[in-house]
Amino acid sequence: MRKGQYRFVAGFLFIPVLLYVVFVIWPYIQTFGYSLTDWKGQSQTFNFVGLDNYKALFQDDVFMAAIWHNLQFLVFIPVITILLALFFAFMLNAGGRSRAGGVQGVAGSKFYKVVYFFPQVLSLAILAVLFNAVYRSDGGGLLNGFLIKIHLVDPNNPIEWLNEPNVVLWALMVAVIWQGVGFYLVLFSAAMQSIPKDIYEAALIDGANRNQSFFRITLPLLWDTVQTAWVYLGIIAMDMFVLVSSMTQNMGAYGGGPDHHSDVMATVMMRNFLYYGKSGYACAMGVIMLLLTLVLSVFTLRVTRRERIEF
Amino acid sequence: MGSTSGENENNGTAGVGRRDLIRRSAALGLISVPAMGFLSACASGGGSDDNSSGNDQGKTSKSNPFGAKKGTKLDVVIFKGGYGDDYAKAWEADFAKDPGITSTHTGTQEITGKLQPRFNAGNPPDIVDDSGAQQIKVDVLYKNGQLLDLAPVLDAPSVDDPGKKVRDMLIPGTLDPGIQEGKVVALNYIYTVWGLWYSGKLFKDKGWEPPKTWDDFIKVCQAAKKDGIGGLAHQGKYPYYINVAIMDMIAKKGGLDAVKAIDNLDPKAFVGSDAAQAGVEAIYEVVEKGLLMPGTNGLTHTESQTRWNQYKAAFITCGSWLENEQLKQTPADFDMKFLPMPLLPGSKMPFEAIRAGSGEPFIIPAKAKNLPGAKEFMRHMLSKEWSTLFAKEANSLTILKDGVDASVKLRPGTQSTVEASKAAGDNTFRYLYPDWYSEMDTAIQNASNELMAKRIQPKEWLKRCQAAVDKQAKDPASKKNRHE
Incomplete structure (x- = not known):
């Protein structure tokens, strides 16, 4: 019985752990190994160069700027997406005019x-x-x-949105946020619906207005969900590879323009890895990306840790 | 065992079991890491044994100099871009008949995605058209020792005239861009000319003359602007294109010396070079006078070329793949025409001089399984029959001298490039730095993008380009490349 139980559990664990080790842990270790070499990416010949790649990395203005862009995304994308999604979700679930029937969303x-x-x-x-x-x-x-129709922009001098150093990051953010809000709205709505209506009704009876019931009831009870959303959006903000590489001015390959003003870590890494043939160097970037992501997720989970309320 | 003791045991082991499990699974992890290392060493280090030519080597003869063996297989990968891949299918059909080698054909745009793992694992295809946005850069492949030196193919007897070597049947200079450190490792197969393009119909309707000098060019652009269309269009999202125009102005002003100064990383390639300054200031004049097609700096190649096809701009800068790429968007009476870059006063090259040369690198991997077959395939590519097949299927010329049967009628744009390259004669030039130094090329393109958006002035452009050159010159590997 006892032995059987042990085997049973181990049997279930063995395959997932093995898969995880083979497809996640081992590539990370390999990447770290390559990051200490001058690997050029197309064959298995390379020399060991110690920490040279890491030293070069911290003097690489393009990569440093890319980290900074990712950090900007990391602040603005989650904050704006979550705020908008929360606002809409609240309006859809509890924002309607309070009638005799109690709490409900806006019409439609x-x-x-x-x-x-x-x-x-x-x-x-x-x-x-x-x-x-x-x-x-x-x-x-x-x-x-x-804008040309309403005469705000000269037709001979249209705005090159994605070719403006000060606009391009915001233009990308708008696209991400536009796409993301709907999902988090549904996520928050589901969470809101699991908050018992009587809590709101009690608050209404006590004379709470919309703002008060949002900040005193909805938000605290949604905290777990907001935290999850934050982690997901943080991951999106640390990536951004697809949008940058397919929308922005081409810097050799993988977008990133104008003048590297929209480069993110992933695009700089790919450009070095494949286009410049500096694959060992790119692996060092990959390791830094991994470290940053790890630090951020630990940090996020720590900071947002709250007491859980059961209902 | 009694039931009581059994229960006790269970209670006891539940705790121990959990701890035990964690301990053991950790141990398991430790064991499996080196084990995986062993496995993956097999996966990534394999293929280093030189087992090529083993079974695929047949007997050599005069008509079969490499001993390509009937009944073997050839693995062909073709970049399926502006030229499609029908031409390659036509070749393969012919190859299955003549030496009797059947091919597995892959037509793709994702050269890197499909081939990088295969190169690393040591089982690359036999012949590759390594082109397009996702090509594996030839300099990168070469540095990794993945490319076959093509000298044996080029020194083999030509299919059309066995008395001559293959390399003597080609347009002079077309092998140069495939040279890395003195060896031809890539066969740039398609003959391309670069310059300006215009619509013969638009120019006829408006009564404009194709300009030969820069002043006349500016005048046509100004006339176009008066008529409410743009002067010059370029494919701004890819600064490669306008960069070609700038570099061509520099080359024509300063002659081959200016070209070599840049390719050979001269400390005065840009800053301190009168030609470079004159060239970049000429292009900037177009920007400053507002003669660009509105918004062209942010458009992709298809967007801007289509606008030009819709008569929204007088000129566009491009290579001779333009006609084939725009087949569907070009109006029937558009009458596409090629024009060499107009001349600045005091230029060292004549107006007819053009950037011309070969593109679309075909490579044979050093570790190809069927090396004799691959070499024979390449030898056939450089025959008049296959060159004509290519012109028919892809509307473009190859590097084979006089390589198209007179029976093939060319489209107007392609025809005008044939005339332009005849007029140019020996006055052709070609930069080699983009094939040697991807990073420097990117930095120069980036500066050009800033220049077109008016965020920097020509002076700053020169400084940035010189900085890119100086940075590249510090790399000891760059000493091996020389543009003579």
Whole structure:
């Protein structure tokens, strides 16, 4: 009995652990190994160079700027997405006029919920195509076309949204947020619906207004879900490879322009790995990315740790 | 065992068991890491044994100099981009008949994605058209020792005239871009010319003359602007294109010396070079006078080329793949025409001089399984029959001298490139640094993008480009490349 139980548990654990080791842990270890070499990416010949790649990394302005861009994404994408999603979710679930019936969403909330979810079903590649059409740099672009129609932009001098150093990061963020809000809205809605209505009704009876019931009841009870959303969005913000490489001005390969103003760690890494043939150096970037992501997830989980309320 | 003791044991082991389990699984992890190392050493280190030519080596003869063996297989990977891959299928069909070697054909845009793992594992294909945005850079492959020196193919007797070597049947200079450290390791198969393009119909309707000097070029652009269309369009999202125009202005102004100064990483390649300054200031004049097609700096190649096809700009800069790439978007009466870059006063090269040369590198991996077959395939590529097949299927010329049967009628754009390269004669030039130094090329393109957006001035452009050159010159490996 006892032995059988042990084997039973080990049997279940063995395969997942093995898979994890082979496909996750081992590649990380390999990457670390390659990061200490001058590997050029297309054969298995290379020399050991110690920590030279890491030293060069911290003097690489392009990579340092890329980290900074990722950090900016990391702050703004989760904050804006979560705030918008929370606001919409609250309006859809508890934001309606309070009638005798108690708490409910604004009129047509079921319809909105479906509509808000639409962008989420688009793949990132389609998102890039869509927003390329929005930001297109001549009168054929949605934004420029509109602004030219209302005479805010000179047709001979349209705004090159993705070719403006100060605009490009924000333009990318808008695309990500536009896509993300719907999903987190649905996530938060589900969580809100599991909050018992009587708590709201009790608050209503005590004379709480919308703001008060949101900040005193909804937000605290949603904290777990917000935390999950934060981690997911943080992962998206640390990546951004697809949108940057398919929307921005080409810096040799994988976008990143103008003048590296939209480069993120992943695009710089790929450019070095494949286009420049500096694969060992790129592996060092990969290791730094891993470390940063680890630090951030630990940090996020620590900071947002709260007491759990059961209901 | 009694039931009581059994229960006790169970209670006891539950705790121990958990701890035990964790301990043992940790141990398991420790064991499995080196074990995996062993496995993956097999996976990544394999293929280093030189087992090529083993079974695929047949008898050599005059008509079969490499001993390509009938009944063997050839693994062909073709970049399926602007030229499609139908030409390669036509070749393969012919190859299955003549030496009797059947091919497995892969047409793809993802050269890197499909082939990088195969190169690393030591089982690459036999012949590869390594082109397109996702090509594996030839300099990178070469440095990794993955490329076959193509000298035996080039010194073999030509298919059309066995008395001559293959290399003597080619347009002079077309092998140069495939040279790494003195060896031809890539066969740049397609003959391309670069310059400006315009619509014969638009120019006829408006009464414009194709300009020969830079001043006339500016005048046509200004006339275009007056008529409400752009002067010059370029594929701004890929600064490669406008960079070609800038570098061509420099080359024509300063002659081959200016080209070599840049390729050979001269400390005065840009800063301190009058030609470089004149060239970049000329292009900047277009920007400053507002003669670019509005918004062109942010458009992709298809977007801007299609706009140009819609008569929204007088000129566009491109290589001769343009016609084939725009087949569907070009109006029937568009009358596409090629124009060499107009001349600045005091230029060392004549107006007819053009950037011309070979593109679309075909490579034979050093570790190819069927080396004799691959070499024979390449020898056939450089025959008039296969070159004509290519011109028919892909609307472009190859590096074979006089390589198209007179029976094939060319489209207007391609025809105008044939005339332009005849007029140019020996006055052709070609930069080699993009094939040697990807990183320096990127830095120069980046500076050009900033220049077109008016964020930097020509002076700053020169400084940035010189900095890129100086940085590259510090790499000891760059000493082996020389543009003579």
